[in-house]
Amino acid sequence: MKPFLAIVLCCSFFSSRATPLPFEFSDCDDPDVLEAVDTALKKYNGDRTTGNQFALYMVMEGKKTVSPDTQFYVKYQIRETSCAIEENKHWKDCDYKAPAEAKTGECTARVHINKAEKTSNVSQDCKTVPATATIIPTEALCLGCYYPISSDSLQVSEILKQAIQKFNRHSDEAALFKLVEIKEAKRQVVAGWNYIIKYEIKETNCSKDQFQDLSPECKTTSTGVSNLQNLDVKDSKKETVDPPTLICAGCPRPIPKTSPELKELLEVSMEKYNLETNDDFYYKAGDIEKATVQVVAGKSYRITFTVKKTNCSKKEFEKLNEDCEATPNSVRLKCEAQIYVIPWENKILPQVNCTEELLPV
Numbered sequence: 265m266k267p268f269l270a271i272v273l274c275c276s277f278f279s280s281r282a283t284p285l286p287f288e289f290s291d292c293d294d295p296d297v298l299e300a301v302d303t304a305l306k307k308y309n310g311d312r313t314t315g316n317q318f319a320l321y322m323v324m325e326g327k328k329t330v331s332p333d334t335q336f337y338v339k340y341q342i343r344e345t346s347c348a349i350e351e352n353k354h355w356k357d358c359d360y361k362a363p364a365e366a367k368t369g370e371c372t373a374r375v376h377i378n379k380a381e382k383t384s385n386v387s388q389d390c391k392t393v394p395a396t397a398t399i400i401p402t403e404a405l406c407l408g409c410y411y412p413i414s415s416d417s418l419q420v421s422e423i424l425k426q427a428i429q430k431f432n433r434h435s436d437e438a439a440l441f442k443l444v445e446i447k448e449a450k451r452q453v454v455a456g457w458n459y460i461i462k463y464e465i466k467e468t469n470c471s472k473d474q475f476q477d478l479s480p481e482c483k484t485t486s487t488g489v490s491n492l493q494n495l496d497v498k499d500s501k502k503e504t505v506d507p508p509t510l511i512c513a514g515c516p517r518p519i520p521k522t523s524p525e526l527k528e529l530l531e532v533s534m535e536k537y538n539l540e541t542n543d544d545f546y547y548k549a550g551d552i553e554k555a556t557v558q559v560v561a562g563k564s565y566r567i568t569f570t571v572k573k574t575n576c577s578k579k580e581f582e583k584l585n586e587d588c589e590a591t592p593n594s595v596r597l598k599c600e601a602q603i604y605v606i607p608w609e610n611k612i613l614p615q616v617n618c619t620e621e622l623l624p625v
């Protein structure tokens with residue numbers, strides 16, 4: 265698998281909000297951010313003398329200073345490739361190792377790029393871990409999926425504080441219960457956040473008669489009862505504060521149906537589709553219903569559109585051409601295309617699925 269096939273999902277989970285940095289948040293599709301990541305990664309690969317190169321897997325966060333002297337703060341994930349360091353290749357030209365064999369890692373870097381002098385200064389910290397078969401790349405592709413989050417994050421402790429307070433207020437127990445361990449915390453990016461948290465609470469020596477709320481002197485006791493809890497919270501109040509576009513700068517975001525680049529992408533998609541179908545006639549693209557783009561090491565487009573059967577048969581014509589028209593009662597299909605565009609390789613890789621459902625005319 266080529267590195268570009270991995271989605272660069274820039275979900276900047278604004279955890280640093282509490283401690284403001286002198287940075288502004290930038291989109292991960294900001295070419296400058298990708299350049300900073302590229303610079304940092306090349307440095308990381310260049311500094312190593314043995315082993316294999318790492319390629320970009322995912323840009324997690326990108327910030328840059330507003331001042332004319334641009335400085336970047338980037339956080340990105342990397343994955344081992346099959347190119348040996350000595351081969352001196354660009355990481356973009358290397359294939360990922362199979363997930364079960366690839367080391368993975370995460371880097372945070374400060375990158376100073378002086379465009380005028382074409383110099384850069386990188387200070388970064390990368391942590392790599394040996395291959396694990398448990399990382400499923402497709403999980404990272406899904407905007408609406410749940411992602412594991414660190415259980416010591418501020419949001420999780422705030423949510424649990426409230427949940428345990430509520431438990432203590434409403435339970436039939438005589439004593440107050442206290443958090444012992446967070447077993448699991450996951451979050452879903454929607455219009456706001458959804459959290460799923462599994463945690464354990466335990467009875468303390470503070471009775472509800474004496475104490476209204478937990479205090480530091482309430483300790484769990486060895487004989488105390490413990491209790492596993494599951495929490496599913498919708499944190500929709502965030503909606504007004506962090507609109508999803510801000511939360512998830514590099515996640516798939518809608519683009520206007522009239523965006524000029526879509527025309528070419530649809531053409532390429534239809535070419536592929538027509539090549540693959542057994543139908544004797546060419547199909548051509550009709551209306552676009554929806555289109556999104558996601559920044560990858562390249563770009564990933566997703567377009568929902570309709571296609572119509574034309575009056576051009578494959579026997580007669582080598583290709584779909586402008587004179588091919590849909591006949592009045594022609595078959596219409598609903599299609600979903602996913603298209604990877606890799607500018608530096610001049611490649612457009614479409615994948616089109618159409619359902620043979622007749623749409624209301």
Ligand SMILES: *[C@@H]1O[C@H](CO)[C@@H](O)[C@H](O)[C@H]1NC(C)=O
Nearest residue numbers: 374376378383384385386387
């Ligand atoms: C590079 O960055 C380090 C750490 O931020 C700094 O001390 C050093 O002066 C920088 N060097 C140049 C040439 O900018």
Ligand SMILES: *[C@@H]1O[C@H](CO)[C@@H](O)[C@H](O)[C@H]1NC(C)=O
Nearest residue numbers: 469470471474481482483484
């Ligand atoms: C609970 O136990 C702790 C430590 O054993 C003790 O310091 C504290 O005073 C106790 N609290 C109550 C309300 O008994």
Ligand SMILES: *[C@@H]1O[C@H](CO)[C@@H](O)[C@H](O)[C@H]1NC(C)=O
Nearest residue numbers: 575576577580587588589590
């Ligand atoms: C398809 O239909 C259009 C419009 O009716 C017509 O101009 C064109 O010549 C037709 N093409 C074929 C191959 O029949």
Ligand SMILES: *[C@@H]1O[C@H](CO)[C@@H](O)[C@H](O)[C@H]1NC(C)=O
Nearest residue numbers: 566600601602603615616617
């Ligand atoms: C097309 O269908 C295949 C197989 O069901 C699926 O893996 C793929 O994700 C689909 N692609 C799109 C763009 O919907």
